[in-house]
Amino acid sequence: MKKLKVIELFAGVGGFRLGLEQTGAYEIVWSNQWEPSTKTQHASMVYEARFGAKNHSNTSIEDVLTDQIPDADILVGGFPCQDYSVATTLQNSKGLLGKKGVLWWSIHRILSEKKHPPKYLFLENVDRLLKSPAAQRGRDFAVMLQSLDDLGYAVEWRVINAADYGMPQRRRRVFLLGYHKTSGVYNGLQDSDPKEWLGASGTVASAFPVGALIELQKTFTLGQDLVRLSEQFNIGEKLSPFQNTGICINGQVFTAKTHAQFDGKRTLLGDVLAHGQVPPEFYITPEDLEKWAYLKGAKKEVRTAKSGFSYNYSEGRMQFPDALDKPSRTIITGEGGKSPSRFKHVVQTSKGLRRLIPLELERLNMFPDHHTYLAGISDAKRAFFMGNALVVGVVERLGKSLCEKIIKNP
Structure with missing residues (x-):
């Protein structure tokens, strides 16, 4: 045919x-x-x-x-x-x-x-x-x-x-x-x-x-x-x-x-991790750890809107770090960048807690390794691509x- x-x-x-x-x-x-x-x-x-x-x-x-x-x-x-x-x-x-x-x-x-x-x-x-x-x-x-x-x-x-x-x-x-x-x-x-x-x-x-x-x-x-x-x-x-x-x-x-x-066989988050050289900026620094833990944690607190209106805010706990023995959570477009976030993936490795590198995000969408690597394209932009991809x-x-x-x- x-x-x-x-x-x-x-x-x-x-x-x-x-x-x-x-x-x-x-x-x-x-x-x-x-x-x-x-x-x-x-x-x-x-x-x-x-x-x-x-x-x-x-x-x-x-x-x-x-x-x-x-x-x-x-x-x-x-x-x-x-x-x-x-x-x-x-x-x-x-x-x-x-x-x-x-x-x-x-x-x-x-x-x-x-x-x-x-x-x-x-x-x-x-x-x-x-x-x-x-x-x-x-x-x-x-x-x-x-x-x-x-x-x-x-x-x-x-x-x-x-x-x-x-x-x-x-x-x-x-x-x-x-x-x-x-x-x-x-x-x-x-x-x-x-x-x-x-x-x-x-x-x-x-x-x-x-x-x-x-x-x-x-x-x-x-x-x-x-x-x-x-x-x-x-x-x-x-x-x-x-x-x-x-x-x-x-x-x-x-x-x-x-x-x-x-x-059949299931592929887990731990299966896609790269074990080579991970750039230092992907590791969570001790000074940022508290912010990450707060954002990932459960909350029940009073918040005030810009208009001055106060309201009760609550949300459940996110798994922190992410479980390596399960498939990963959904990648979103805001996955890239160093700033602490509730929704970015964080994994525990022998060298410490770190975010996922673009190569790992590509693997989670079953793309070929380094598919999005190109001169002039930032790691954050590569993460954005995978948040948009299928x-x-x-x-x-x-x-x-x-x-x-x-x-x-x-």
């Missing part, structure tokens, strides 16, 4: 590309990475250094014309979690226009304007997507599903915690696979029992098995009018109707709660499973 051609959006430092290329079944034919809040495009610099500048775009995707993007079999990307409300009436020619700066609508625009749209989608986001916004739980996801349904795509999703399947980091993300109605996989899904697809035979379940028990099953139909859906979906309800697993096909949603099933092993396994499904359903 020829390699599947891929468009990679919101590419970061190339996590999607690494995972897909490791399967041997995919070829990235065009990529885009743009960081709106910074003048120097550090992530794009790393991407070009690792994969070359050919067919790579470092321009805001909102400014890239659809005809500048080549046709491909699959569109992938970890798009930003934003407010996906539909801001206009349905009188304009496109049917809808989302707010400028909301990058979901850039994906939608590319799919809607392509004469030959990609047959498959592979997207990633934070699991909060399934229940945002707070005032209308699940609305953003409902708008996404309905807009993809309008464009002819069925969608399968699952919230996957990488550590549940033996990977070194507890990182929960929602992964979405889209199948265009002209694809064989769409037909395979349409002919399947939803519970069987989600619990055993589907693309995600084949890569990441779940226990036979599927709880909180729910079936419902999305509204056809995106504006009305945006304004009225789930109003007055406290919980999102979307569980951690589901499919949407022909406007019909089937969703349920599943539990990971895995009895776990490459999850992409690789889903990519392999998708390829197998395509071969079985030509």
